[in-house]
Amino acid sequence: MKYYDFGLAPNPRRVNFFINEKGLEIDTVEINLRTGDQFSEAFLKVNPQATVPCLELDDGTVLLETMAICRYLEAVHPTPCLFGSQALDIARIEQWSRRAEMEGFLPVADALRNGEPRFANRAVPGPQDYAQIPALAERGKPRCQAFFAVLDKQLAGREFVASEFFSAADINAYITVEFAARVGVKPDATMANLLRWYKAVGERPSVRALPAPP
Amino acid sequence: MKYYDFGLAPNPRRVNFFINEKGLEIDTVEINLRTGDQFSEAFLKVNPQATVPCLELDDGTVLLETMAICRYLEAVHPTPCLFGSQALDIARIEQWSRRAEMEGFLPVADALRNGEPRFANRAVPGPQDYAQIPALAERGKPRCQAFFAVLDKQLAGREFVASEFFSAADINAYITVEFAARVGVKPDATMANLLRWYKAVGERPSVRALPAPP
Numbered sequence: 001m002k003y004y005d006f007g008l009a010p011n012p013r014r015v016n017f018f019i020n021e022k023g024l025e026i027d028t029v030e031i032n033l034r035t036g037d038q039f040s041e042a043f044l045k046v047n048p049q050a051t052v053p054c055l056e057l058d059d060g061t062v063l064l065e066t067m068a069i070c071r072y073l074e075a076v077h078p079t080p081c082l083f084g085s086q087a088l089d090i091a092r093i094e095q096w097s098r099r100a101e102m103e104g105f106l107p108v109a110d111a112l113r114n115g116e117p118r119f120a121n122r123a124v125p126g127p128q129d130y131a132q133i134p135a136l137a138e139r140g141k142p143r144c145q146a147f148f149a150v151l152d153k154q155l156a157g158r159e160f161v162a163s164e165f166f167s168a169a170d171i172n173a174y175i176t177v178e179f180a181a182r183v184g185v186k187p188d189a190t191m192a193n194l195l196r197w198y199k200a201v202g203e204r205p206s207v208r209a210l211p212a213p214p
Numbered sequence: 215m216k217y218y219d220f221g222l223a224p225n226p227r228r229v230n231f232f233i234n235e236k237g238l239e240i241d242t243v244e245i246n247l248r249t250g251d252q253f254s255e256a257f258l259k260v261n262p263q264a265t266v267p268c269l270e271l272d273d274g275t276v277l278l279e280t281m282a283i284c285r286y287l288e289a290v291h292p293t294p295c296l297f298g299s300q301a302l303d304i305a306r307i308e309q310w311s312r313r314a315e316m317e318g319f320l321p322v323a324d325a326l327r328n329g330e331p332r333f334a335n336r337a338v339p340g341p342q343d344y345a346q347i348p349a350l351a352e353r354g355k356p357r358c359q360a361f362f363a364v365l366d367k368q369l370a371g372r373e374f375v376a377s378e379f380f381s382a383a384d385i386n387a388y389i390t391v392e393f394a395a396r397v398g399v400k401p402d403a404t405m406a407n408l409l410r411w412y413k414a415v416g417e418r419p420s421v422r423a424l425p426a427p428p
Binding site for chain 1: 274278281282283286289300301305306313337340345347357358
């Protein structure tokens with residue numbers, strides 16, 4: 001198994017966090033997205049989508065997509081269980097993972113990729129070029145802020161986002177909050193539940209083992 | 215269990231398709247999104263996000279998010295298995311479900327909600343209002359078209375999108391193709407694999423039981 005990574009980017013960070021929680025050691029190749037390694041001939045043979053993370057299995061199968069890679073790792077290394085094993089946990093973990101992604105992570109990605117000069121003409125990841133849309137960069141920020149309010153409310157009286165145990169939903173929500181700082185969106189000082197949870201998760205050894213975020 | 219539905223909208227259609235494949239009968243309440251039922255006081259008590267689909271369990275728990283509802287139903291009614299039971303199937307079904315959604319479904323939703331006059335100021339689903347961004351409506355169409363090319367290639371020599379059996383990935387991809395027609399994006403006549411698969415899936419009793427798409 002070979003894992004293609006870039007530890008500064010938020011999608012690989014979700015997988016890295018997951019791998020650390022599972023306590024796995026996987027052969028890793030760094031694809032530096034800032035110097036364009038993802039467009040090298042060698043890497044495009046592995047993944048024509050030119051994205052990381054991706055996971056190459058020993059038979060040559062290549063898995064794309066953050067949560068697909070995590071679900072593969074969960075299936076082959078079930079402990080600790082991060083996607084749930086009971087119906088209600090499974091559903092709630094998926095629900096909060098998706099809400100973190102759809103209402104938080106993707107709006108932040110919109111803000112970053114449509115706003116920062118270094119993503120000019122690269123507003124969407126992948127092999128096609130798309131021009132930036134400044135209005136979309138602006139819309140991403142209040143959307144993420146609205147999600148933080150939802151998350152703060154959800155965390156009232158709770159240790160973890162979706163279940164009684166640490167799960168993939170905490171990973172998705174944590175990396176969303178971390179990522180949002182890159183476009184200047186931070187939880188309000190009044191969001192005591194969110195801030196308490198974010199601090200506690202940040203002290204986990206799995207997070208401390210990640211490279212510092214950019 | 216009570217299911218809140220609107221059979222013309224693409225997110226509920228994914229769940230309806232899934233329910234039909236499982237052969238389930240679930241108490242259903244129609245929330246007409248076109249007449250604003252989602253903002254009624256009664257429905258906002260069930261789901262403050264003002265979205266369908268949602269699933270209310272007998273103990274009052276409300277599950278949101280299309281794929282979270284489907285995963286709940288899979289856990290309580292495991293047969294036929296639509297998310298996979300072996301590691302590689304689980305990963306591939308998630309990978310192709312996500313690619314259909316991220317590269318196809320969401321770009322189509324961008325095109326529709328940022329382009330059609332009836333979504334003025336409602337460019338994002340949920341309780342907040344956001345102005346339309348015409349440039350985003352335009353960007354959604356070529357992105358979806360690019361995904362159709364990827365899907366056509368994936369379907370070469372294959373009966374189903376992600377696995378040797380019909381799965382949630384076929385549901386996500388099928389509803390994406392159906393939805394794309396609403397913004398005028400259709401598979402190219404040269405995409406023989408995609409067109410063959412789309413026709414075959416459309417003949418399943420689970421699809422024939424859906425209301426005609428708008």
